[in-house]
Amino acid sequence: MYLVAICDDETAQLDETKGHLAGWQANHPDCQFQIECFENPEKLLFMLREKEYTPDLLLLDIYMPEKSGIEVAKEFREMGRKGSIVFLTTSREHALEAFSVDATQYLVKPVKEQELFQVLDRLFVNTKEKKDCLLLRIDGRICKIPLNDIVYFEAQGKNQGLHLADGTHPKLHMTMMEIYGMLSGRREFAKVGVSYIVNLNHVDSLNAQEICLDTGKNIYLPRGAYHSLREQYFQYYCEENV
Numbered sequence: 001m002y003l004v005a006i007c008d009d010e011t012a013q014l015d016e017t018k019g020h021l022a023g024w025q026a027n028h029p030d031c032q033f034q035i036e037c038f039e040n041p042e043k044l045l046f047m048l049r050e051k052e053y054t055p056d057l058l059l060l061d062i063y064m065p066e067k068s069g070i071e072v073a074k075e076f077r078e079m080g081r082k083g084s085i086v087f088l089t090t091s092r093e094h095a096l097e098a099f100s101v102d103a104t105q106y107l108v109k110p111v112k113e114q115e116l117f118q119v120l121d122r123l124f125v126n127t128k129e130k131k132d133c134l135l136l137r138i139d140g141r142i143c144k145i146p147l148n149d150i151v152y153f154e155a156q157g158k159n160q161g162l163h164l165a166d167g168t169h170p171k172l173h174m175t176m177m178e179i180y181g182m183l184s185g186r187r188e189f190a191k192v193g194v195s196y197i198v199n200l201n202h203v204d205s206l207n208a209q210e211i212c213l214d215t216g217k218n219i220y221l222p223r224g225a226y227h228s229l230r231e232q233y234f235q236y237y238c239e240e241n242v
Contacts, residue, residue, distance in 0.1 A: 002031065002124065003054065005047075007038040007072065008061040008088070013109070014039065017059055017088065020116050031124045041067040045075060055083050057123065062089040062098075070094055073101040084123050086116075134182060136162070138170045147186065151215055153179050153197040165202070165215065190232050193222035200236050 004021065008014050014037045021033055036055070038044040041064050047053035058076060060069035073085050085103045087094075088111050098106045105119045133144045145164070154161040159171040160179060172179070180197060183189045188200045196219055198211060205212045208226045211219045221229070 002033050002056040004033045004035045004057045004059065005038065005044060005053075005055040006035065006059045007041055007044045007064070007069065008059075009039050009064045010061075011039065013061065013088075017111070017116075020111070020113050021120075023113060024117050024120050028120075028125065040065075041069070041072045045072060048076060048079060048081070054081060057083055058085045060085065060087050062087055062091070062094050070097055070101070073098070073103065077101050086119055136172060137174075138162075138172070147188070147199070148201060150199050151202045151213060151217070152199060152219070155195040163215075163217070167215070187232075187236050190229055192219060192229060193225055195222075200233055203233065206230065206233065 006014055006017050006021075008017065018035055018037060021035060025031065025033055036047070036053075038047075045067070058073065060072055062069040069087055069089065073087075076083070076085070085098075085101060086105045086107065087098050087103055088107050088109060090109045092106075092108060095106045104123065107115055107119070132147050134147060134150070136143055136145055145162075149165045151163045151165055153172075153176065154163065155176050156171070159173055160176055161169050162172050163169045176194070176197065180189075180191060183197065190198050190200055192198050192211065198213075198219065202214045203211055204214050206221075206226075206229065208221070210221060211229075213219070
């Protein structure tokens with residue numbers, strides 16, 4: 001779920017932009033937005049300062065009462081926020097100033113739906129594709145492996161086994177520590193003792209003795225591994241379904 005804030009003092013423009021976002025989401029059901037609309041920039045800044053509101057994307061008009069979109073963006077950056085900023089405005093006059101706050105795009109109204117769609121593709125689809133793949137050297141070639149296709153890694157001496165959903169299991173000339181480092185931040189991968197790294201998306205069930213994978217493979221748990229693994233498994237699935 002991505003948080004998106006739209007700030008524009010014209011209600012019609014807010015509705016139009018929100019409609020564009022809904023149209024893009026209809027074609028990308030795996031990228032869901034929680035959208036907040038603000039007609040007053042001070043209300044948005046209040047949320048940012050006082051409510052720890054941290055949108056992934058700000059869609060800002062520039063010409064607004066009280067504060068301009070440029071001023072809002074500057075305060076957003078001064079707070080240390082890393083979300084993307086896209087300006088939707090009626091003039092090209094502030095384009096250079098807009099990019100001083102690391103804006104992703106500057107679109108001139110009336111904004112065409114396809115123009116905004118291209119920006120959203122770049123921000124959410126292309127980035128997501130990169131994050132959802134792992135680059136691994138296999139048989140002397142650099143291969144892009146989708147993370148969902150990885151069932152588990154298995155320690156096999158100097159080489160490590162990569163077990164994929166299609167039943168293939170190429171060898172990797174790297175350590176388990178190196179593999180785990182590449183997966184840093186990916187909550188779906190869990191270490192099981194020193195010999196396995198398992199993709200929780202492929203776990204059908206587990207108990208104190210073993211993990212049952214959707215490929216039919218069973219992995220026996222080392223002593224003391226069950227409780228922490230069970231906690232990670234439940235936490236991953238509970239948070240995914242919130």
